[in-house]
Amino acid sequence: MKVAVLGATGLVGRTMLKLIEDRAWVSGDPVLLSSARGAGTKLEFAGRNLECKEVTAEDFHDVDIALFSAGGDASRIWGPVAAGAGAWVVDNSSAWRMEAGVPLVVPEINGRLIKPAGLGEGGIIANPNCSTIQVAMAVAPLDEVFGVREAHVTTLQAVSGAGQKAVAELERQEKNPSSEGNDIFPRPIFRNAIPAIGAALPDGSFEEEDKVVRELRKILDRGDDLAVTCTATRVPVVTGHSAAVRLVCDKPINLVRAADALNKWPGVKVDSDPHGYLTPREIAGQATVHVGRLRAETNNPHALMLWVVADNLLKGAALNAVQIADLLAGKSQS
C-alpha cells in the first residue's frame, strides 16, 4: 500500500511515521505532506531522510492510505480530495468524527466497521479524540459484561496532546517560572491545573469534554441512553493522559468479573489490586491502555470506579490511526 502522511512534521505525524516504518504493508517511501510552513522539513524514515512537501491535490493520486494529522481545517479541505482520488483517509482531527456515515473507530472495539480496502475505493475513517480512546478502551469491556448506563469522567491530560508548541511552553515555564506569555494554554501550565481544553461551547462545556461525551457514545454505538459527563483538565505532564472514571451499570458489579473482562480485552491491562495503578510518566511510550484503582462503590452496588492511563500520542492518536490502517491493509490489529 502506498502511504501519505499529512501533518508529518507534527508530534502525532512523526509518531505515525515511526510506527509505519516496520509495517510490511507499506510499499516504498511514504509521501510526507504538510502546510507551506512545514514544507522542506527533513524527517527520518527507516534510516533515510525524506523531505516534506506542501500538500496539493495531485499528491493523493497514487496513494492507498492517507494518514491525516494536520488539524481540522486541513482535514475538511483535503479529506474529500484524497478520498475522491481513491485514497482511504484515516483522519486524526475532529473534523469528520461525528459525520454520519464516517466510521469512528477504535480497532479493539468496533474494528468490524472496517473492511480491507479495495484499490481505488477511497473514503474517510475518523480516529477518535485521545482521551476518548483510552476511556472507551476501559468502558467497552465493562459495558459488555455489566451494561454501562452512566460514565462520569475527569481527565488529567498531558501537554503533548496540544502539540509541540505546548510542550515547548511547559518547558519554557519550567526553566523560567516567571516567564510571561501563555500562547497555547489560557493560563500558566507549569505547577498548575487548567480545567479548560478546546473552545467554549454553548452548552457550558469545552470542546474536549464534548468530544468525550459524543464520541464515546458513537464508538460504543449508543445514544442518549448512555449518560456521559466529563470535566477535562490540563496538567503539567508531558506525555500520558489519565482519567478518573466512575461507571453506573445495569447489572450489579462483581470486581473479579470486571478485572477479568478488562484483562481479556486486547490492548488493555488491569491491575486488579484496588490500590494498584500506573502513572502517566511510567506508561509513556507504551501501546497498552492501563486500568488501575478498580473499586466497587459501597453506596451503589451497580457502580464502580477506575483510573485509566495511556500514551496520548500512541493509543490516543498515532497508534490507533495506524491500527486502523492495518485493518484497511487487511492485517489484524497489533
Add this chain to the structure above:
Amino acid sequence: MKVAVLGATGLVGRTMLKLIEDRAWVSGDPVLLSSARGAGTKLEFAGRNLECKEVTAEDFHDVDIALFSAGGDASRIWGPVAAGAGAWVVDNSSAWRMEAGVPLVVPEINGRLIKPAGLGEGGIIANPNCSTIQVAMAVAPLDEVFGVREAHVTTLQAVSGAGQKAVAELERQEKNPSSEGNDIFPRPIFRNAIPAIGAALPDGSFEEEDKVVRELRKILDRGDDLAVTCTATRVPVVTGHSAAVRLVCDKPINLVRAADALNKWPGVKVDSDPHGYLTPREIAGQATVHVGRLRAETNNPHALMLWVVADNLLKGAALNAVQIADLLAGKSQS
C-alpha cells in the same frame, strides 16, 4: 487568650503563626512547640524571633488555645494532655476528626458547634482535611437549596499538602528530572499525576479518599444517605488544591439559584459563567474558596458539576483552624 502552636516549624504551623499575628484576642507571644527535632528553630512572629521548644506537659498549663499541626501521633498524645490542662485544642491532624463528641468544624458551615470558651474548660476541636474543607464549602450551600444526595469528587492536590519535604522533592525533581529517590511520594511527582494519597485502606480506597467521604458527611451532619465517592490524585502543583465535583440532588437544579446560593455563602466566590474558572496557581495565598465551571447536567436535571479551588494551606488548614480559634475567642469568623 494565651496561644500555643504545636508543630510550629511545619508549613501549616508557620502559616498559623502568620495568621494569628494580627488577631486581637492573642495575648503576648505564642508558645512555639515542636518535636525534639524542631526544638531550637527560630521563627518570626510580629517582627520578633521566637524560639521553638520541645513540647512537654507543662507547656499547656497557662494556654487557652493550642493550635496543633504536628501529625496524628503527636495529636493523640498531646491532645488529651493539653485539653486536660484546660486548653482548647484546635487539631489539624486526622487523629480526632471522626471521634464521637469531637466537633469537626468548618466555621461557615457548622461554626454553631463552637461556643466561646470559658477559661480552663478545655477540649478538642478537629480541623477537617484540606481537600474536604473546600469541597464542603462548595457542597453546603447547594445542599441547603437542592438537598445533595450524591457527591462524586476527583481531586488534583498540591504537594504542599504533604509538607515542606514534599515541596522540596518536587523542586529537586524539577531541577534534575532524572534525580532518583521518591521519599515522600510513591512515584516521581514532577511531570506526573499520582492517584494515591495516604495509606492504603482495606476497602480499596486510600486514606485521603476516605477522609473526603467520612468527614464530608460529619461536617454536613449527614449519614449514609449522602453517597460520597472520591478519587484523590497528587499533581505537580505547589499550593492550591482543585476538585472536580459532580452532585446529584433531591430537587431539580436551577443554575441561577445555585450560583446565588454559592455567592451568598461566606468565604465562597463563584464564577457563574460555566466556562469561568480559576486555577490553583492563581488562588494560592487567597482565603476564599473559588467555584467555577458551574454546569447543569443534560442527562440528569437533578445533577450539576463544578470546579473548586482553594489554598490548601490557608482555608484547607491554617486559616480554618484560626477561624475556629476566632470562634473560641468569641469573635465572629473573618
